[in-house]
Amino acid sequence: MRKIRLLLTFILMIAAIMLLVGCNILNDLIKEGGGNAPLSKLLNKTVQEDTVAVTTESQQTEQTVKLYFADADGKVLIEENRTIPKTLSLARETVCQWLLGPVGSSGSYPMVNPQTKLLDIGIKNGIATVDLSKEFIEPYSNISAETALYGLVNTLTQFQTVQIVKIRVDGRDIQTYRGIRLENLRSRNDLIGYASGTVQDDGETAEVSPSEINLFEE
Incomplete structure (x- = not known):
């Protein structure tokens, strides 16, 4: 019985940590977007920042x-x-x-x-x-x-x-x-x-x- 309680306590601690981390990430996104930016807009902004422009040079044909x-x-x-x-x-x-x-x-x-x-x-x-x-x-x-x-x-x-x-x-x-x-x-x-x-x-x-x-x- 004691082992079961310890296991449940450990699971609850992990869940609480994950919840706090997720809230912090979401909070950072909201702050970066000015407090009212849609989540899709924020996510799109992140993707655009990670995208590197591809340049092509003209080749002799x-x-x-x-x-x-x-x-x-x-x-x-x-x-x-x-x-x-x-x-x-x-x-x-x-x-x-x-x-x-x-x-x-x-x-x-x-x-x-x-x-x-x-x-x-x-x-x-x-x-x-x-x-x-x-x-x-x-x-x-x-x-x-x-x-x-x-x-x-x-x-x-x-x-x-x-x-x-x-x-x-x-x-x-x-x-x-x-x-x-x-x-x-x-x-x-x-x-x-x-x-x-x-x-x-x-x-x-x-x-x-x-x-x-x-x-x-x-």
């Missing part, structure tokens, strides 16, 4: 890359600046744009079979390894092998992280491309004729070079 296509004779590279949507995999999107070919009336021509697909791409230690479908090695139109090959190489080596390009076909390493050895493929500026200007990804030419002269014409 587009970027310009260089794509190298062929001239009418298929022997000279024409540089096209294309504006594309910002992406996490810039190299992949750039190669995909290159495979799509030129857009607008830039006077340049596609380099490879339009059926060519990008299977994979990776960049490590300055080497870009590009895996393309078998259509890539097929001759296309009057485009010379050298022009087609370095159209891709120059397109990739525009990035600071790429110095050398390695090409694979259907997941396998290849040693030659239509008679050209594929060792240490680096950018070749001597194959570039002229720039065709800036082209938006919707096919509209925004800026075109006034020069349409083939500087390397034989």
